[in-house]
Amino acid sequence: DAGVIQSPRHEVTEMGQEVTLRCKPISGHDYLFWYRQTMMRGLELLIYFNNNVPIDDSGMPEDRFSAKMPNASFSTLKIQPSEPRDSAVYFCASSLALSSSNYGYTFGSGTRLTVV
Amino acid sequence: GNSVTQMEGPVTLSEEAFLTINCTYTATGYPSLFWYVQYPGEGLQLLLKATKADDKGSNKGFEATYRKETTSFHLEKGSVQVSDSAVYFCALGSARQLTFGSGTQLTVLP
Numbered sequence: 001d002a003g004v005i006q007s008p009r010h011e012v013t014e015m016g017q018e019v020t021l022r023c024k025p026i027s028g029h030d031y032l033f034w035y036r037q038t039m040m041r042g043l044e045l046l047i048y049f050n051n052n053v054p055i056d057d058s059g060m061p062e063d064r065f066s067a068k069m070p071n072a073s074f075s076t077l078k079i080q081p082s083e084p085r086d087s088a089v090y091f092c093a094s095s096l097a098l099s100s101s102n103y104g105y106t107f108g109s110g111t112r113l114t115v116v
Numbered sequence: 117g118n119s120v121t122q123m124e125g126p127v128t129l130s131e132e133a134f135l136t137i138n139c140t141y142t143a144t145g146y147p148s149l150f151w152y153v154q155y156p157g158e159g160l161q162l163l164l165k166a167t168k169a170d171d172k173g174s175n176k177g178f179e180a181t182y183r184k185e186t187t188s189f190h191l192e193k194g195s196v197q198v199s200d201s202a203v204y205f206c207a208l209g210s211a212r213q214l215t216f217g218s219g220t221q222l223t224v225l226p
Contacts (some may be wrong), residue, residue: 004159031150033213042218043160043205089135091159104207105214107159 004108006092012114018080021111023092024073033105035091043091049075059061062088082115089113118143122206122217129196129224136219137191139180141207146208149173149182149189152217155202163191163204196224 005024013019025032033048047057052069060067064083069075079086088110092104123138132134142147148167153158164173178193187204199225206217 021169045213048213093160104152104162104165104209107161109157109159110218 004092004094004106006090006108006111008111009109009115010041010112012080012116013084013113014079017115017116018078019082019086021077021090021092021113023075023077023108025075025092025094026106027073029094029096029106031095032069032075033077033093033095035093035107036088037091037110038088046077046089079113082113083113087114118147118157118208118210118215119209120206120215120217122220123216124220125203126221126223128190131198131224131226132195133224135191135193135196135200137204137222138204139171139189139191139217141189141206141208143187143208143210145210147176148206148213149180150182150209151178151189151191152179152205152207152216153202154205158204170182198226 004026007022008094015029029049036044036046046059047067048055049069064078067077089110091107091110093107094100119142121140122194150165150201151163153163165172166182167183169182172181180189180191184187203219203221205219208215
């Protein structure tokens with residue numbers, strides 16, 4: 001398995017533009033997570049899905065952020081309009097189970113977003 | 117709620133030195149505990165885990181023991197290498213999700 005695949009690896013955009021980040025989870029994993037990592041705030045959970053359904057989006061910072069999972073092999077995180085404070089590394093992760101008693105999460109390599 | 121407190125970094129060691137990164141947690145029930153490692157420019161990778169009290173997780177020379185009485189899961193390695201330079205995250209797994217610590221930056225000098 002190729003692992004969790006994220007694209008693009010790097011994205012530089014101008015303030016006000018729409019940004020779409022993409023993720024392909026590991027086949028067979030039921031859960032998909034979107035995290036944001038910054039120096040100031042560390043690793044923050046934004047939203048997670050179970051069987052393609054959003055379960056908890058309480059970490060989504062504001063209405064400018066939206067996430068979808070149209071099928072089991074693809075998810076997007078969209079920011080519209082983007083702002084400089086959205087600059088961060090965004091990680092996608094997938095897992096066989098929410099309860100991590102026997103499973104960890106598998107992370108993608110991340111998308112480094114810079115909004116200028 | 118659940119929380120994880122990690123030793124603040126950065127930590128700088130010489131090659132072959134002994135490493136300890138402290139991690140304590142607060143949780144209800146019986147969580148699983150994890151250490152993740154993040155190498156520069158990469159995502160987090162699972163390093164080791166322990167699923168119940170007194171379990172010892174180990175991998176690549178790293179070890180951590182699940183201590184319920186002290187609510188701790190300290191990461192140790194007897195002799196670090198330059199290639200161990202990375203950020204290390206302690207995490208707690210409950211029925212809801214993984215809760216991560218803030219991460220500890222480790223730099224090993226040759």
